[in-house]
Amino acid sequence: xxxxxxxxxxxxxxxxxxxxxxxxxxxxxxxDPLATKQATKTALEVGFRHLDCAERYRNEEAIxxxxxxxxxxxxxxxxxxxxxxxxxNTNHRPDRVKSAFDxxxxxxxxxxVDCYLIHTPFAFRPGDEQDPRDERGQVIYDxxxxxxETWQALERLVDEGQCKSIGFSDITLEKxxxxxxxxxxxxxxxxVESHPYLPEWELLDFCREHGIVLTAGxxxxxxxxxxxxxxxxxxxxxxxxxxxxxxxxxxxxxxxxTAFLTTSTKPHNIQANFEISTLPEDAMRxxxxxxxxxxxxxxxxxxxxxxxxxxGQ
Ligand SMILES: NC(=O)c1ccc[n+]([C@@H]2O[C@H](COP(=O)([O-])OP(=O)(O)OC[C@H]3O[C@@H](n4cnc5c(N)ncnc54)[C@H](OP(=O)(O)O)[C@@H]3O)[C@@H](O)[C@H]2O)c1
Numbered sequence: 001x002x003x004x005x006x007x008x009x010x011x012x013x014x015x016x017x018x019x020x021x022x023x024x025x026x027x028x029x030x031x032d033p034l035a036t037k038q039a040t041k042t043a044l045e046v047g048f049r050h051l052d053c054a055e056r057y058r059n060e061e062a063i064x065x066x067x068x069x070x071x072x073x074x075x076x077x078x079x080x081x082x083x084x085x086x087x088x089n090t091n092h093r094p095d096r097v098k099s100a101f102d103x104x105x106x107x108x109x110x111x112x113v114d115c116y117l118i119h120t121p122f123a124f125r126p127g128d129e130q131d132p133r134d135e136r137g138q139v140i141y142d143x144x145x146x147x148x149e150t151w152q153a154l155e156r157l158v159d160e161g162q163c164k165s166i167g168f169s170d171i172t173l174e175k176x177x178x179x180x181x182x183x184x185x186x187x188x189x190x191x192v193e194s195h196p197y198l199p200e201w202e203l204l205d206f207c208r209e210h211g212i213v214l215t216a217g218x219x220x221x222x223x224x225x226x227x228x229x230x231x232x233x234x235x236x237x238x239x240x241x242x243x244x245x246x247x248x249x250x251x252x253x254x255x256x257x258t259a260f261l262t263t264s265t266k267p268h269n270i271q272a273n274f275e276i277s278t279l280p281e282d283a284m285r286x287x288x289x290x291x292x293x294x295x296x297x298x299x300x301x302x303x304x305x306x307x308x309x310x311x312g313q
Contacts, residue, residue: 005277008047010254015211017158017165017188019114022082023254024274025050027217027261029308033062039265040066044076046271052191052215052261053108054086054119055100056130056306058313060107068109083108084115084189086169087154089304090130092123092145097153105162115189116154116163120170121147122304131311139305147175148182155185165189169217170300173203180210191215194258195228196249196287197295204258219253219260220246222308224297233290237283244272251276252287 011020026043028051030036036059040051044066053063067083070076085108091100101116123142125132132140154166167189168176180186190207194200194216207214221228228234229245238245246262250273253260262273298307 007251007254007278008274008276012213012257012259014165014188014213016186017115019082019164021115021189021213021215021259022048022050023259024048024250024276025052025082025084025215025259025261026270027052027263028059028063029054029057029263030059030265031313033059035265036062037066039263039270041069042267042270043274044070044081047274048270049076049080050082050084050259050261052084052217053104055088055091055104056086056119056309060085060104064107064109078110082114083110084117084191085113086117086119087150088119088130089122089124090126090128090132090142092118092142092147092150093126094145094149094153096126097150098157101157101163112162112164115165115167116157117167117169117189117191118147118150118154118171120300120304120306121168121172121175123147123150124304131305139303141304148179151179151183155183158185167191167212170298170304172301173206176203176206180212186210187212189213189215189259191217191261192301193218193296193298194253195219195221196231196234196252196291197221197226197228197293198297199256199288204256208257213259214257215259215261216253217261218297218308219250219262221295222297226293226295231291231293233286237279237286241277241279241283243277246273247276248279248283248287251279252284255279255284
């Protein structure tokens with residue numbers, strides 16, 4: 001009898017937080033709220049149990065509505081889903097963190113989140129304007145708060161129990177080292193852009209060493225050129241293993257020990273992205289050794305400006 005492939009159900013225990021994170025995750029960076037609700041509902045129905053959200057995506061209500069609809073249908077319970085959301089750059093001042101967090105909880109219609117991330121290590125001018133700019137169009141940064149002060153405010157959220165784990169997104173290895181050295185509660189999760197064209201092996205090694213889960217955002221390269229799914233190494237493996245190129249890139253992400261977040265508004269892509277299967281070891285080696293293209297699609301790590309969100313949104 002054939003043994004069922006369980007790669008899609010992989011869960012990675014959180015060393016610095018409670019619970020385990022499903023490696024197969026659905027990202028909700030979708031501009032239209034109706035499309036967000038529909039895609040999130042579909043994602044939960046086809047099997048995704050990890051949702052990645054953010055205050056900055058301005059659609060947490062739609063994800064809350066989708067979760068409520070699915071929970072009411074009775075097949076999936078709140079505790080079956082791992083929900084991550086993120087603190088935006090304009091809320092880094094410690095006195096703003098709790099209300100920003102409570103706002104996310106309210107919009108998501110939840111009484112706890114599984115993981116709360118600092119969206120980027122860059123503090124912007126505090127206030128309601130999420131993209132504060134000066135008259136020359138330059139971002140107005142906030143020099144009045146340090147990253148460790150913001151982190152300590154997140155540690156207090158864990159102490160209070162409404163957030164099971166904390167971490168960072170879009171952080172460099174250099175900044176992560178500093179926080180890991182100074183933090184009382186170590187980061188449980190680090191979310192960065194990562195795909196076969198940006199494998200971030202050094203960061204992954206550091207995360208492994210320190211019990212941190214690396215979550216790969218944009219695991220298909222955000223569908224930008226040069227397209228990961230058109231890479232000849234990936235397409236050749238896909239033909240060989242009878243999977244799509246996207247499924248090969250996503251399986252690779254899980255098998256090398258990361259979680260991933262993929263996004264789609266198309267039901268057939270959402271379903272296919274969940275239905276990944278284990279790649280043979282030679283395919284894993286080929287992706288590591290034979291792909292030479294190297295691309296970072298999102299410059300957010302250098303500026304705090306989210307590269308995949310058009311200015312003004
Ligand atoms: N922390 C951060 O700053 C940050 C930055 C970026 C992303 N993220 C997180 O990571 C998530 C994923 O990022 P991403 O949207 O760049 O993910 P991605 O999965 O790399 O790219 C999504 C794009 O690929 C297409 N696609 C999805 N499945 C496909 C398939 N099976 N075959 C071919 N094309 C496919 C989608 O188009 P269709 O809709 O047409 O399928 C969409 O245009 C975000 O939603 C967000 O949660 C975080």
